[in-house]
Amino acid sequence: MDLAEIWRVMRRRWYVLLPGLLLTAALTTGVYLMVPVEYLSQSTVTLLNSKKATVAFDGNPFLSTQASLTGMADGLARNLNSDDSKAALKSQGLTGTYEAKIADNAQGPFMWLSVTGTDPAAVLKSDQIFTAYAEKRLQEFQSQQAVAPEAMIRMATIVPPQKPEPQTKTRIQYLVMAGALGFVLSLVATFFVEARRRKADNPGGTGRRRPPAAADAAAPETGTPQSAPAEAPRPVSHTHLTPPTTLPVYISLRGRTTRVVTTHLEPAAPAVQEAQTGELLAGPLNTTLATVLLGDLNSAAGGVGATPGTNTQSHNRLLAAGFTDAWTATRHRNPGFTCCQAPDLRNPTSNLTQRIDYVLFRGKVTALAADRVGDAQGDRTPSGLWPSDHAGVSGVLRLR
Structure with missing residues (x-):
């Protein structure tokens, strides 16, 4: 598909x-x-050496860094993310969710302290509480180990809690x-x-859909011809020794179903041919569906060039029944002769003097173009034969 x-x-x-x-x-x-919009506030803090450790650097902690400070920052982050810290922070008024982590791509003991929530004001306040709690927790760690105040690691806020940004x-x-x-x-x-x-x-499960169940039913779209007609031709009150050769098929395209009938009418007996035309109109062409009739009708259009076998009213009867000739609809200034070359196909110049091959249509169909094939000198074989004693007719039709 x-x-x-x-x-x-x-x-x-x-x-x-x-x-x-x-x-x-x-x-x-x-x-x-x-699903509400969440907001994020984040602060950045760093751990600094103790006052005692910075004496050699005139008390400037930023000139004194140790690898142990990064380890301490990692340990502090783990503690801040623990259940005990969560309970303590909640009791202090922190709402939302928070996280403490080593800053990405940090080249030192830098930490990110983040708070996420749906209320921007509460998020900012919670991040401020979190940042203050982190410094307090660092001091508690060291006090528990009886570290002298001058030797305690300190914390400095590099970026204070920022205005909450929406996280969409x-x-x-x-x-x-x-x-x-x-x-x-x-x-x-x-x-x-x-x-x-x-x-x-298609209850048979063959993969092909059956045609419409009634003449005016809309068939499902297949894009391919279907040879089993759903409409049974109407019975006619008379029969003939030479019934018309017909092949009706259905074509469904974009939900529009069209009946296409091809036929070849009697060339030698005008009475039989016209009776066949009546059978066509009473049978395969008796439908309310859009219909296309293709074939050699052996009935000269307008009587032009007619011979005793083609001087019939079959073409006129079909036009009177509502059919439109695709050739005259699109090429009315061109006679469009299709018959007939010599029986042996060796005539050096074209002998086409009458039009007896047609593309006719009725209903919601429009003719866009029509043309002949096999009628030009260039269509002859290298040995000089015409492709056929008739020229072929092609048409471009649009289903409405």
Whole structure:
């Protein structure tokens, strides 16, 4: 199934797809309302050497760094993320979720202290509480080990708690998931209904759909001819020794079904030919579907160039029955002769003097173009033979 076929199925089963898309829109709106925007506030702190350790550097702690400070920063971050610290911070009024970690790509004992929540004001306040608690917890660690005040590691705030910024990534992910899920389910429902309809149209399970059950029924789209007619030709009140040779088929394209009939009428007995025309009109052509008739009718258009065998009213009767001649509809200034070359096909110049081969149509069909093939000198074989005693007729038709 190509993209064009998928689009046609979606258009044909719009009554399934449209409610699904509306439900998808409602689901996405619900997710938008239920999943709030989260805000993030973050501060950056660093650990500094003790006053005692910076004496050699005139008391400047930024000139004195030790690898042990990074280890201490990692240990402090782990403690701040513990359950005990969570309980202590909650009791101090911290809301939302928080995290302490070594700063990414840090070249020293730098830490990020982050708080996330849905209320920007509460997030900022919580980050301030968290930052103050981190410094307090560092001092408690060292006091528990009876470290002298002059030898205690200190903490400095490099970046204070920042104004909370919205974090929309999670919300967008949920919205995309809801929209994608709804759209996929809508497509699944659409193609499920299509499959059920096709199965109902073809209970034999051969993969081909049967033609319409009635003359005016809309057949499912196949894009390929179907040779089993759904309309039984109307019985006629008379029979002939030479019934017309006909082959009716159905073509369904984009939900529009057209009956196509090809025939070859009697060339030698005008009375029989006209009776065959009556049988065509009473049988295969007796339908309310758009219809295309193709064939060698052996009835000269307008009587031009007619011979005793082609001087009949078959063509006129079909026009009177509502059919349109694709050639005159698109090439009315060109006679469009199609008959006939010499029986041995060796005549050096064309002998086409009458038009007896046709593309006729009736109903919701429009002729866009018509042409002949095998009528030009360049169509002859290297040995000088014409392709046929008749020129072929081609047409481009549009189903409305």
